[in-house]
Amino acid sequence: MKVKNNILQHKVKLTPLEKLLINRLQNDLPLVPEPFLMIANELGCDESEVITSLQNLLDKGVITRFGPLFDISKKQGAFSLCALKVAQSKVDDVAKLVNSYPQVAHNYLREHEWNMWFVLATSSPQELEDAYQDIVTKSNCVGINCPKEREFFVGLYLPV
Known part of the structure; x- marks a missing residue:
């Protein structure tokens, strides 16, 4: 493990779904009533798997923030x-x-x-x-x- 800019860095093994999710969510989040369901359908999994995977990425520190960026x-x-x-x-x-x-x-x-x-x-x-x-x-x-x-x-x- 390394510390860089006060952030503890360590290698994390990502699941195939986590990798797909990271790549997918960098582009946009659909503005629909059930965006995680729509993403789950795109990725071929269940909505609960998307939500759980996203929470796991936050918990492991792979991503530090999930939310909108406003212009x-x-x-x-x-x-x-x-x-x-x-x-x-x-x-x-x-x-x-x-x-x-x-x-x-x-x-x-x-x-x-x-x-x-x-x-x-x-x-x-x-x-x-x-x-x-x-x-x-x-x-x-x-x-x-x-x-x-x-x-x-x-x-x-x-x-x-």
């Missing part, structure tokens, strides 16, 4: 990637503070001088600036605010 460029509002310099002794408290804001979409800890990164999503640039300043003030940490200027789409497909 935020189609939603009006303001978006920013922000970072804080947080003393190691304050990481837990500052993470709780940052995560308490409904405008925070993600919050990640990194091994770097700027060690806490989070995304703010608000309905206006002023709300974004207010939330950012409030977090910096309440955390008593130095921060940087990098508002989105341009949207890039990087298609990524990792076949198994």
Whole structure:
């Protein structure tokens, strides 16, 4: 086992269905009342097998998240990637503070001088600036605010 970017990495043996499922779910999830049934029919198995396999992949850490990715460029509002310099002794408290804001979409800890990164999503640039300043003030940490200027789409497909 190896540790890379604070993630424990180890080899995992995947079942044939897990491999098919990983490949299938990277493209899209059908917007139908029973998407897992539709995928099961495509893959030649039962809906319960799809759901169980997906849960097993999450439990084993093969995938860390299963959920939608939204095209935020189609939603009006303001978006920013922000970072804080947080003393190691304050990481837990500052993470709780940052995560308490409904405008925070993600919050990640990194091994770097700027060690806490989070995304703010608000309905206006002023709300974004207010939330950012409030977090910096309440955390008593130095921060940087990098508002989105341009949207890039990087298609990524990792076949198994």
